[in-house]
Amino acid sequence: MTTWTVARPKPSPLQQWWVLTIRVIAPTLRSGELAVAISLSAVFTASLYLPLKGIITTVVQGSYAQYVMPMIALQAVYFSAMSGALRSATDSVQEINLRFRAMPIAPMVPLAARMSGNVYRCATALATAVLCGYVIGFRFYRGVEYTFGFCLLVLMIGIALSLVGDLIGIVSKNPEATTHILLLPQLILGMLSVGILPPEQFPGWLQPVVRNQFYSQFVYALRALAGDATRSVAWPTWSVIGPALAWLAGIMLVAVQLYAYVLRRQR
């Protein structure tokens, strides 16, 4: 009878992070989550580009593919963040987080592993979105550095949204509610942004909101980083990128503070 004889080794945080990261990533291949994420990017591209292309080119200067690409990329990472949040809520409701908390695992290791999984989801979503963008005619016009800047900004936005989603998942302990909580702002902010239409197309009283909300500021920054064949897109100066970075920093800061609060409350 050997059930009771194994002594406790010293756990390594790196090994724990790796095991928990693989735990998050491996099921995305088996469960079809990855396939869904890839097809979602194609669906966003088709649904945002095809029906609106003919209508909106009259109010948008330059290529509509260039115009709508930031929105496609943002939608893709937003839905990645939602998948991550769903997983986090599932872990909470199944109480596996409770098991981890009672094991010799540093408190930040499970979060780091979930966020690594989220980075993987966002990177996959971004790669697919860019590929789909290329199909409809989107191109990076400003060279390698700005292309890298575009990808990095989308990933950072994805990470910030994932952090918020993960937090909502932990707090709600309810996968269905988590999806609904996250879907609503996405729908409202996505529609009331400059992602699809120029701000002038919105009623005058709504235009300040449309221009300045974070989704629009991300779109402005990404458009500037991607560039255009014509000179209709602003150069990515600090005045264009700055507000997006400020929004990003703000969301991260609030999420981290809330995280610390939730972790304290759990004790």
Place this chain on the structure above:
Amino acid sequence: MPTCDKSVIVNGIRKSFGDVTALHDITFDVVRGEVISLLGPNGAGKTTIVHILSTLTRPDLGRAWVAGHDVVSEPGRVRRSIMLTSQQVALDNMLTGRQNLVMVGRLQGLTKSESRTRATTLVRDFGLADAADRRVETYSGGMRRRIDLACGLIVRPEVAFLDEPTTGLDPRSRHSVWDLIRRFKGAGITTVLTTQYLEEADALSDRIIVIDRGTIIAEGTNDELKRRAGSGYCEIVPQDRRDLPAIADALGSLLPESDKAAPTMTSDRIAFPAPDGVATVAEALRRLDSANIRFADVALRRPSLDDVFFALTKESAKTNLPTAGMTS
């Protein structure tokens, strides 16, 4: 901390959640290798005690040591010494039983091959070899609980906390989990079990701590607690329930005044204390025989743990304790 032969020492623990006081001044200890049950109804504070001892919750006041380590100042060391199974089975449903075990083994620091070897040993010993490679979401409640317990044993714990491990299981699964828990004792693992089933506490533990509304209201071995509810009682079932008043008359002084009003036409039996055990029963039979009353059944009953529990909780209600009522 007080080392010695005690695996768990709890000293004056208090805990409130907002305005609700969940635990009042809880003090007890558990000797190495002992199995104790924290017995109480829902909301008694059992889970809060287990959460404090397994470092998931901090006490507001008081101190506790598990395997020689302070639960507040040395949570990491405590976590390296314990296993916890919570009320709800905590497994990754997307993984198979074996994969869950391997994952927990790797998290505990075992190498991949050590983890696999341990997982194979455990699924065999826990009777899950055939189901080991199926996803956990396809398992029955009993199988899930067995894998859950096995996860806690992937490396040897010094202290095991089992929080209502059989709640929601069917009788057969409950008994198979009981068999596993009995092996904890055989392996010398100190075990703190919470339960609301008196029968379970009776069957599994060396000692029972009865908790009601955040306070320990009694502590002792099964026999000690049963003795607190008196020496037993005699129960008589007449052939014809219309004889109940006649039986009450015939028993005379054997039946306390408070019980004389008890027999009604809705009851089919009469029960009264038997301080002298068999001698009381013999005396009752002699009196019934003299009164020429025929009966269907006569029994001398020892108090069950249920009797003890209800007696104790009634006592604690009378003492006007402050109300408490968090999740049990």
